[in-house]
Amino acid sequence: MKNREMTNKMNRKDFAQGARDGIPIALGYFAVSFTFGMAASRDGIGAFWSAFTSLLCLSSAGQFAGLDVIVAGGSFLELALTQLVINLRYLLMSFSLSAKLAGSVGSAPRFLMAHGVTDEIFAISAARDRLTPWYTWGAMSVAVPGWTAGALVGGVLGDLLPGFLLSAFGIAIYGMFLAIILPPASEDRAILVVVLAAMAFRAILTWTPGLKTISPGFAIIIVTVTVAGIAAWLHPHTEEHSS
């Protein structure tokens, strides 16, 4: 009985710590998700549906790419493949978190924490000395509402904001992508080459007559798999830490 009480207390502590660490994440999420809500409303998808998408998907790059596919009238297969390739990094993160969890953690808690595997929540979860699902749930308890509310507010205000503000906010997601990929690229030549090669390859697919007909979703898949595959083959990444 005593043991159980102690476990409960530790779980509560982990949850509270996760929630605290999740606050800055939630604020950042709100800002980025706001631009998703705006983009979705500009594409004719209402605030409710963009918030619903955000709640269920919890993935910035995946949602923006999915939006492109939906608007372009792509098939469900293309939609699923786009999500698979763009969100494949979560697979690596889940592998890593799974290795970090105690073997005694059952399947049910794993089902419940899987939804929270995002770049940022993964980063703080992986940094724990001792990871329990409660910590990740704590972070999710603030980050998921932040992400969902951002899309809702962005979707509502997106309809009201003047065009020049929409134009300015349209750049936000790309700024975020650059802030994720460039700092590691500046320190690791292989990553830099991957980044430049992917941009060049995508530019070729976008601007070459004939290749232009490839939809954005498939173009991203082709570029990502090709460039990451060649890089892994020519230059295996050996460093232990990978996030």
Next chain:
Amino acid sequence: MNRSHLLLSILVMAGTTYLIRLLPLVLFRKEIKSPFVRSFLFYIPFACLASMTFPEILYATDYTASAIAAFAVAVFLALKKKSLPTVALAGCLTVFIVERLLVLL
């Protein structure tokens, strides 16, 4: 847009994404050994986000000039290791300022 098609699309996106996150957690409880697979998974986010950024960023705003300016500012700040919201907002601000100037000219 057709409601039920939209709902199905969202469920396809959400289901695929959830499975990617779930399967390693419930099925594989030990580390990946293959250096190729590990490297491939490691490089994916960089290749993917880079291919989503350029050249799409050039078409994200009303004027190509404002997009190029914001692209340059964002690259500069990202290389300076500024935080995500800082880089994103600086990009927005650059677009806003450049487009106000273009309208004045």
